[in-house]
Amino acid sequence: MKKxxxxxxxxxxGLKKTKYRVNIIDLLEKADGLxxxxxxxxxxxxxxxxxxxxxxxxxxxxLTENNIINRIELEKEKQSLYEYNxxxxxxxxxxxxxxxxxxxxxxxxxxxxxDIKAHSDFLITGHKIEFYGYCKNCxxxxxxx
Amino acid sequence: MKKxxxxxxxxxxGLKKTKYRVNIIDLLEKADGLxxxxxxxxxxxxxxxxxxxxxxxxxxxxLTENNIINRIELEKEKQSLYEYNxxxxxxxxxxxxxxxxxxxxxxxxxxxxxDIKAHSDFLITGHKIEFYGYCKNCxxxxxxx
DNA sequence: ATATAAATGCAAATCATTTGCAATTAATAA
DNA sequence: TTATTAATTGCAAATGATTTGCATTTATAT
Numbered sequence: 001m002k003k004x005x006x007x008x009x010x011x012x013x014g015l016k017k018t019k020y021r022v023n024i025i026d027l028l029e030k031a032d033g034l035x036x037x038x039x040x041x042x043x044x045x046x047x048x049x050x051x052x053x054x055x056x057x058x059x060x061x062x063l064t065e066n067n068i069i070n071r072i073e074l075e076k077e078k079q080s081l082y083e084y085n086x087x088x089x090x091x092x093x094x095x096x097x098x099x100x101x102x103x104x105x106x107x108x109x110x111x112x113x114x115d116i117k118a119h120s121d122f123l124i125t126g127h128k129i130e131f132y133g134y135c136k137n138c139x140x141x142x143x144x145x
Numbered sequence: 146m147k148k149x150x151x152x153x154x155x156x157x158x159g160l161k162k163t164k165y166r167v168n169i170i171d172l173l174e175k176a177d178g179l180x181x182x183x184x185x186x187x188x189x190x191x192x193x194x195x196x197x198x199x200x201x202x203x204x205x206x207x208l209t210e211n212n213i214i215n216r217i218e219l220e221k222e223k224q225s226l227y228e229y230n231x232x233x234x235x236x237x238x239x240x241x242x243x244x245x246x247x248x249x250x251x252x253x254x255x256x257x258x259x260d261i262k263a264h265s266d267f268l269i270t271g272h273k274i275e276f277y278g279y280c281k282n283c284x285x286x287x288x289x290x
Numbered sequence: 291a292t293a294t295a296a297a298t299g300c301a302a303a304t305c306a307t308t309t310g311c312a313a314t315t316a317a318t319a320a
Numbered sequence: 321t322t323a324t325t326a327a328t329t330g331c332a333a334a335t336g337a338t339t340t341g342c343a344t345t346t347a348t349a350t
Contacts, residue, residue, distance in 0.1 A: 016316050016327060037306080052330045057307065059328095075218045075273055078338095079306060093267050102267060112253035113276075121281035122238050122247060123289060128220060130273045131258075136266035144268060161296060161347050182337080197299045202338065204297090223307095224337060 013066035020051050024059050025084070028069055034081035034101060074101075075130060093131040097138035104131070158211035165189075165196050169204055170229070173214055179226035179246060219246075220275060238276040242283035249276070 006025045010017050027043055028035065035043070041056045060082055063069045072081045074094065093102045113124045134144050151170045155162050172188055173180065180188070186201045205227055208214045217226045219239065238247045258269045279289050 018316075018328070020329085054308075054331080055329055061308095062328095073220045093269065095267075096270065108257035109253055109274075116276075121284070122240075122276075122278055123284055124238065124276045124278040125241065126277045128275045128277070129254075131261075131267075131269045132271045132273070133267055133269040139266070139268055163297065163347075165298085199300080199339075200298055206339095207297095 009068050013062075013068060015062060015066065020049070020055060021059055021063070023047070023049055023051075024056070025063065025068060028082060028084040031084070034072055034083050036079045036081055038079070040082070091129045091131065093133065093135075095135035095138050096132050097134055097142060100135050100137075102135065154213050158207075158213060160207060160211065165194070165200060165204055166208070168192070168194055169201070170208065170213060173227060173229040176229070179217055179228050181224045181226055183224070185227070236274045236276065238278065238280075240280035240283050241277050242279055242287060245280045245282075247280065 006022050006029075007017055009025065010021055015021065023044060024040060027040060037056050037060055038053065040060070041051065041053050044051050044056070060069065060071070064071045064082070067085055070083050070085050072083060072092070074081065074092070088105060089107055091104045091107065093104060094100070095102075107129075109127055109129070113127070116122065116124050134142065139145065151167050151174075152162055154170065155166055160166065168189060169185060172185060182201050182205055183198065185205070186196065186198050189196050189201070205214065205216070209216045209227070212230055215228050215230050217228060217237075219226065219237070233250060234252055236249045236252065238249060239245070240247075252274075254272055254274070258272070261267065261269050279287065284290065
């Protein structure tokens with residue numbers, strides 16, 4: 001992503017433009033999977049950017065609050081994972097064998113939520129789904145069909 | 146639940162029958178909501194049953210492994226919650242305002258999972274859904290429609 | 291009754307995340 | 321440009337749920 005776009009995001013959020021924020025957003029935008037706070041911390045160090053881990057956490061918090069990135073809390077993962085917010089609703093499939101996380105850009109719940117809205121006292125405003133099972137490789141390796 | 150049923154569950158799992166296990170299962174079976182490890186620990190103390198918290202954790206672990214109880218890990222809850230396993234597939238609706246947890250004994254995903262099974266390399270064997278929104282009381286209180 | 295593996299209590303460790311505080315820095319006004 | 325102010329940062333320490341090592345106890349099978 002162009003630096004100027006990142007700066008605009010930070011500005012729109014009313015945050016100060018610090019090199020750390022630009023770097024973290026940039027890094028998450030380029031990452032193709034989910035990253036933990038310490039993954040991010042390490043990647044910054046690899047790029048010769050020294051930044052205290054607590055500042056990484058504080059930065060991720062701020063960026064999450066402002067919907068620039070998403071915090072993902074998966075079952076059994078002790079640590080939170082982060083992704084750049086591409087404004088595209090999605091869910092995850094997690095392999096029970098190798099823990100690979102695949103993304104699904106499809107959602108089976110739209111109609112269901114409308115039904116609940118019509119028939120229940122509970123107003124659903126959002127949801128979270130995780131699918132568990134076996135990825136292609138593990139199915140082959142473990143002979144699961 | 147009758148004590149004999151609990152004992153049978155413990156026996157079927159190949160576990161030793163200790164008073165602690167019987168008590169924890171009994172307690173979860175009677176509970177109407179989800180309980181945390183320390184909730185359970187406290188309830189035991191209230192019933193004059195002294196049991197080390199680490200033993201509570203080890204017991205919950207064993208009972209979960211053997212599907213006698215379920216461990217629930219909800220987004221944003223730092224602690225795991227536990228429920229008696231009534232062998233009835235269900236999901237949760239969590240109020241964003243008061244955090245009340247309501248159970249849904251209905252699942253919109255059966256067909257979707259079959260579709261994925263037919264068209265994807267990923268074999269889904271299970272899933273987890275949480276719905277977020279506002280419960281009846283909070284909708285009224287906060288005037289959300 | 292005895293042997294043996296499982297279960298327990300206690301204290302200490304773990305590990306992701308958070309926080310207090312003093313020092314630094316970015317944004318804004320003068 | 322400089323001064324002001326609030327936000328940001330580094331560092332060290334705290335937090336809090338959960339786990340673990342180890343010596344002791346207990347349930348179950350022989």
